Amino acid sequence: MEALLTQPLALLGDRSFRQPVWHLPLRAAPEDPVMSDGEWARIACEVMDRVGLAREGDLGAVRWVAVRHAADHVHIVATLARQDGGRPDVWNDGYRVRDACRAVERRYGLRGTAPADRTAARRLTRGEMEKAVRRGREVPSRTFLQRAVQTAAAGACSEGEFFQRLQDDGVLVRLRFSQRAAGEVTGYAVAVRGDVNEDGRPVWFGGGKLADDLTLPKLRRRWTGADDFGPARSGVGPLDGRYMSARTKRVLVWSAVRRAADESGTTTEFFDRLRDGGLLVKARYSQTSPGQVTGYAVAFPVERDGVEPTWYPGSRLADDLSLSRLHRRWASPGPPHAQAGEHDELTPEERQAFYDDAARAAAYATAQIRRYLAVSPHAVQDACWAASDALRVAAKVTGNRHLHRAADAYDRAARAPYGRIPAPTPAGDALRTAARLLARTGVIKNRAVVSTVLLIANFVTLLDTIAELRHLQQRQAQADAARRAAAHAREARPAAERPVSQSPAPSAQARLAMAGFPSPWAPLQQDLSRSSAPSDPTRPVRSPRRGR
Known part of the structure; x- marks a missing residue:
């Protein structure tokens, strides 16, 4: 048998695969019916036909054999060498195997399995799992980084804020820049601090290696108006006001104005930061001195056409956010951002x-x-x-x-x-x-x-x-x-x-015994949470008193 399987390898010579044996186990679910040898043979032939290694009527296909070791599974072993001297196509054969299995499941009424739609997470390697065990980590580095990147991307409003959140969580970040356009970020990689290879360098994982939807181009589609890598925006970002209450909008506007004031030193710079943060700004001018700005008001971006935005004057947001108070603050000595971050805590x-x-x-x-x-x-x-x-x-x-x-x-x-x-x-x-x-x-x-x-x-x-x-x-x-x-x-x-678990329904014998009584009855439930002492089985159970 082995000689017959390996004969076609001689025709390939140096063109042979490094691992010329193709192995595929097929197993039925425990609840599936037990199939006969003939049914397993037809299943094996259909799988090999759909995979493309041995199509029906192809006399030059690969040689293969199906071995049934138990009632619920078979092993298919094939030699990756066609009998006409060609090399079989095994590229992406896993997806063809999945499609073949699903076709067999439908034909024979077996338990359905998931399609090869690439929704499953990337499988961890044995080395990654063993490395996590040796270093005492709860999860491998790839799993930790995937969760960290997903969380940072979900909470960020821009690309810069995304990278900043990763760094704040202690994740190492490395940017990949374009070779054609200077300064253009085309990708990123992340690593866990302390996770190094044999050369002592961090083990980097690109976003696409963590999950298909974590590449930088796909992440950018989550953020409207995503900016380049730089300081995180201080404004409201791509927050949709249709799904926020008036109180939440006011808090967001107050927070954005507070940060812009902390990071500015002049009125012009202050207004520019507010607009860059996505807020609408309306200046109030003096009636006696044309061109002099005496106040301002800000509003959340308009969600729908024809809807007038709600304006918040600076003095209404906070006493120290009026323009006159801000002017005195900016004129005081010290860096403009000295007080930044002092008012970020929410009530x-x-x-x-x-x-x-x-x-x-x-x-x-x-x-x-x-x-x-x-x-x-x-x-x-x-x-x-x-x-x-x-x-x-x-x-x-x-x-x-x-x-x-x-x-x-x-x-x-x-x-x-x-x-x-x-x-x-x-x-x-x-x-x-x-x-x-x-x-x-x-x-x-x-x-x-x-x-x-x-x-x-x-x-x-x-x-x-x-x-x-x-x-x-x-x-x-x-x-x-x-x-x-x-x-x-x-x-x-x-x-x-949490809902209280209900007691199991009475048995058939209990229901039959209940039929002899004028009103339904059931044994009293023991409250085991209040008393750990076992109940006395010889003590008679008294029925509850009815209201007088």
Whole structure:
């Protein structure tokens, strides 16, 4: 048998593959029916035909054999040398194998498996996993960097802010510049501090090596008006005001004006920073001295045509933000940015407003997905993708380990097939705005101050809806990922908000015994949380008293 399989290798000579043996195991699921030898033989022939190594009627195809070791699986072994002296095509054979397996599953009624749509995460190598174990790390470097990049991209409003967030999280960042246009950034790579190779250099991972949607060109599509690498913008950035309350808009405007004032030294520079940050600026001029600016007002960018923006005078935002107070401050000695960063902390009420807006955005996305659930399930792919951003940022700012697990589990359910970037939709924009709002709140130091009950509850409903959507799209692997994420998110709710597990239904014997009584009855439930002592089985159980 071995001699017959290896004979065609002599015809190839030096053109032979370095590893000329092609091996493919095929296994049925435990719930699948047991198939006969003839059925397994037909399955093996169909797989080899669809893969292209041994098409039906091709007398010069490769030689192969199928061996059945057990009732539920076979092994196909082929020699990568055609009998006519040619080299077989094995490029991307894994995708053809996946398509062949799915065709076999449909024909024989076997359990369906996921298609090769490139939505799965890149598989870790054995060396990466063993290296993490040796160094005592919880996860390999690739997994850590993927989560860090996803979180930074979700919370950033611009390219510069994205790189700044990575550096603030302790991630090493290396930019790749264009060889044609000087100063143009064309890509990036990230590394974990302390993770070095044999030469003592950091082990770098490009964005495309972490996930298909983390390349710099695809990340830039998330940010409207993304700037080049440089200082992070101080304004509101690409935040959509349609999904924010009036209180949240006022806080964002106040924060942007505060930062612009801290980083400026003159009125002109101050107004320019406000406009660069995406705010509308209206100057107020003196009635006695033409050309003299006596005040100003700022507004959030207009969301819809025909809608008048809400203007906020500087003195209404804060007493020390009036133009006269700013002039005295800039005229005082010392660098203009000496007081920068002193007023960035949000009050508990302001932080709660951001969380409430994020919860409303999740509810809005859920309603939009349900609207298109049966009519056009592919029209809400952007919302499924953006839900990952909101989950990642919420997990970071709340520090909830269950939300971290939910974000990790949901990762595959978010991606579109073949790495495509979906077209923006209102539901997706709402979730991305929610992620950026949560990122601006920072990590909660006192979790008792901010309530996350509504946010987590809306996340659970959103994930359940996405799981149903993926099931209708016949993407079982993505549906399972969304269900696991929803299960983790349910654990993130406070204990008082979780549903109490109900007692099991009475057995058939119990129901038969109940039929002899004038009113239904059931044994009293023992409260094991209050008393750990076992109940006395000889003690009679008294029925509860009825109201007199």
